[in-house]
């Protein structure tokens with residue numbers, strides 16, 4: 001296979017203090033407004049924010065929502081899980097508001113990142129608000145605190161410096177198949193929303209031990225001429241016993257999960273929805289695929 005034909009795919013975790021400009025950057029990189037609604041972001045390990053194609057590379061931009069709000073004891077476990085999420089990424093990009101500079105919060109993030117052994121990049125954002133000479137001392141200070149592999153100067157809002165950032169990301173993510181086929185990309189937020197809503201219902205309607213082992217994937221999303229949409233989701237479970245629990249007596253529980261999830265989808269999408277659920281035990285490739293594709297939906301079990 002020639003180089004041009006080889007596909008690449010990887011996870012890019014974008015971290016930063018609140019207000020650093022993460023959402024603005026994700027939107028600018030994706031080129032459109034991409035919001036993947038996550039009803040329970042604090043329980044997710046990472047949340048997929050956007051999937052961006054650059055040359056032959058598929059860049060999956062994620063954030064790690066739990067990292068910076070360790071209010072209670074329980075939250076601390078979530079924070080640890082969230083850091084685990086950043087660790088699984090191929091690149092972690094720390095976004096810093098160059099106008100605000102180094103704050104206590106940023107120092108805490110630097111400490112967290114210092115424990116990671118993989119690739120960490122720095123992007124100084126909002127450079128449109130500062131004179132260029134003021135940027136260098138900040139970049140130096142941050143690089144002294146942590147050994148960043150690369151440093152970028154960007155303005156997410158003005159889309160400055162983003163081409164180079166995307167090129168570099170595309171060049172370093174590993175070779176491998178795309179996680180999301182191209183024809184799914186435009187529907188991706190909807191697909192994930194449907195999967196998340198089904199998962200919400202599993203959480204609400206089954207015993208605690210089941211949801212941790214269940215992932216949900218939207219297999220197909222078909223728009224119909226009459227304005228309705230047909231959605232097929234698969235619920236993957238680890239064991240036959242869990243499958244039986246989710247299906248319930250004569251299918252009663254999976255029916256109820258589907259009924260409530262459908263009602264929620266109808267309300268959100270404001271059009272008729274035909275929702276089909278399929279419960280499967282995971283094996284081999286299924287398991288791997290479901291695990292990765294459900295990244296934004298999976299609890300740290």
Ligand SMILES: Nc1nc2c(ncn2[C@@H]2O[C@H](COP(=O)(O)OP(=O)(O)OP(=O)(O)O)[C@@H](O)[C@H]2O)c(=O)[nH]1
Pocket residue numbers: 016017018019020021022023024025125126127128129154155156157158
């Ligand atoms: N001037 C300027 N403003 C920016 C830039 N990037 C982001 N902002 C502004 O900074 C503010 C915060 O941006 P967000 O993208 O919401 O930041 P965030 O990191 O997602 O914030 P949280 O969701 O609170 O974590 C917004 O008012 C943006 O318009 C930039 O490059 N230049």
